[in-house]
Structure formats: structure tokens, C-alpha cells
Amino acid sequence: MSQVGNTEEELAEDRPSVESENREERLAARRLRIEERNRKALADDSEEEKQIKETRESQKQVEESEERMIKLQRDGTDLLTNIQVAADFRESQRRMEEDEARRQRIEKLENEVKTSLEKFGEITEKWTVARAKEIPQDLRDALMRQQQLCALLIEDKNKLINDLQEELKTCDNLYVKDLKRQGEDVDLMIDRMEEQIKNLMKSYKEEYEKIENSFEKERAELLHRNRTEWEQKMKERRDKEVEYLMQRMKKVEESEMMLNKLRLDDAEECNAIKTKLDNEVQVLQQQVQQMKATYHLNQEKLEYNLHVLKKRDEENTITKTQQKRKITRLQDTLGNLKARCAKQEKQAREEKQSITDDYKRIVQENKHREKKMK
Incomplete structure (x- = not known):
């Protein structure tokens, strides 16, 4: 029986509750x-079945709403x-x-740095060559070539700066x-939320009216049926x-006759x-006397017995005292x-111990004496 009760309790815990916060679980x-309720009502009469059917219809309206x-x-x-x-998808794409773009930009910058270092190294090497020039015309030509190389390097840097600025402008x-x-x-979401709120309020109102009408109808029918049943029960009661x-009254008359x-x-x-x-009282009085x-x-x-017992108690007390004194003397003798x-x-x-010591001493003396004799 306890196992069956535990199983029923576990099933009750696993079942959905009407007090749950989830609407589908409440449904x-x-x-x-x-x-x-329908299974329990199979054995009821037709009127109760009709009432359950009507209740089911009103409950059906609640579920539909x-x-x-x-x-x-x-x-x-x-x-x-x-x-x-959609916004998350666009953000992911962005x-x-x-x-x-960052990867390409980093790659471009790395390539630019590499190229710039190569050009700068070339310019640095040619400065050494230019210092070795002794003819002014050759020195001027070398300086012009160096100036052109520097101009090209600056032009590449400016182009890179312009590209980055254009990319920054594009990002802005x-x-x-x-x-x-x-x-x-956000505006679209607000519009849809406002529209959804209006639709929900309108639908709530409509469904509330339907449910209220359903329950009002059921209430009226239930009151009529209960009133009819109450009148019938009152007639039966009367x-x-x-x-x-x-x-x-018949029982009262019979009871009076019996009384x-x-x-x-x-x-x-x-x-x-x-x-x-009376006879028993007389007998009891004689027994009392x-x-x-x-x-x-x-x-x-x-x-008389009490007097004898007291005397014997006194004798026993005297005997006990004498025995205690004798025991005390014997204990003293035992201690001595x-x-x-x-x-x-x-x-x-x-x-x-003295004899043992003398024996050991004599044995030692004998051994010592025997050694001397040898």
C-alpha cells in the first residue's frame, strides 16, 4: 500500500499544474x-452528465480563448x-x-613597410656613393636621383595615407x-509592439466577453436547474x-401504552x-455486629503481638551491639x-639475605684459597 501511495504522489508531482507560470502547462x-472529471462522472445520472457537458463547453471556450x-x-x-x-545577421556580416578589411589593411601596411625599408636602404646605400663623387656635375646628378627616390617614397606614403583616409571615411x-x-x-519594432499591444488588448477584450457570456449563460442555466431541483427537493422534504x-404520532401512542x-x-x-x-438489610446488620x-x-x-515484637527488637539491639564490640576487638587482634x-x-x-651474603663470601674465600693452594 505504501508503494502504491508513493507512486500516486510521484505521478501527481510529474503532472502539470494549473498554478504554473507556463500557459501551455496550465492548459x-x-x-x-x-x-x-468526465471519467468520474460515467456512473452519474443524465442530469449530472448534462451539467458536466455544459461545464466542458464553458471550459472549452476558456481553452480556445x-x-x-x-x-x-x-x-x-x-x-x-x-x-x-535581421539586425544580428547584418551585424555579423558587418x-x-x-x-x-582589417586583415587586408594590415597586409597592405606590412607590404608597404617592407617596400619602404627596401627603398630606404637603397637610398641610404646611394648616399655613400654620392659622397664618393668628386666632380660637381656627377654629385648634382646623384643628388637629383636621390631626390627623385625620396619623392617616390614620400608619394607612396601619401598614397597609403590617402587610401587609409578614404577607408576611414567609408567606415564613417x-x-x-x-x-x-x-x-x-527600433522605430519598426516600436510600431510593431504598439500594434501588437493594440491587437492583444482588443483580443483580450473580445475573448473576455466571450468567456463572460459563456459563464453567464452557464450560470443562468445552472440557477434555473438548481431552482427546479431545490423546489423538487423541498416538496419531497415536506x-x-x-x-x-x-x-x-403512532410511535408516541404505542410508547404511552407500553409505559x-x-x-x-x-x-x-x-x-x-x-x-x-429489607430482609437482606437485616442479615447484613447481623453480619456487621x-x-x-x-x-x-x-x-x-x-x-499483644506488637508488645512481644518490641521486646524482641530491644533484645536484638543489645545482641547486635555486643556483636559489633566483639567484631571491633577481633579486627584489632587481626591488625596486630x-x-x-x-x-x-x-x-x-x-x-x-645475610645468610646468602655469607654463603657467597665463603664461596669466594674458598675459591681464593684454592687458587693459592694451586
């Missing part, structure tokens, strides 16, 4: 509740999400293009366009009260019992004997 919970509102909210969310998805223009496009997306009153008969029978029985009790005499005799015996035994044992140990 599923209502459907399950309606199905359970809720499904419609969920669909409207989902569609509105999709409209807003589409704008965000970042990819920006990364590619794209940034302005992106800001404008984002503003347009009929039952009349029938019960008649039966009650009269019992009263006569009890009067005769009471007289007989009274006579019997006998018990009093027995009690007086027993009391005298108890007083123990001390004497301990003293004798100590003397015996000392004598034994």
Missing part, C-alpha cells in the same frame, strides 16, 4: 482535470524576433567585412548608415416530514424487591597479627 493541466491569445503573443514575438534576427559613412538603419529597426410526523404497562409491572416488581432488600466483635478480638491480639607477621617476614628476608 494541459485543465485538460487533464476535465478528462478525470487561451490558445488564441497564446498564438497572438507567439506571432507578435516572432515579428519582433525577426527584426532582431563584423566579417570589418575583419576582412557605413557607421552613419548602420545607426540610421538601427534607428529604423412529504417526508408529514410521513415522519404520522409515524412519530402504562411497564409502570404497573414495575410497581409489582418494586414491592417484591423492597421486601427482599459479628464483624465488630471479631475486629475487637483481632485488635487485642495485634496489641598482620603487623607481627609482616615484621617476622621482614626479619626472615633480612636473615635470608
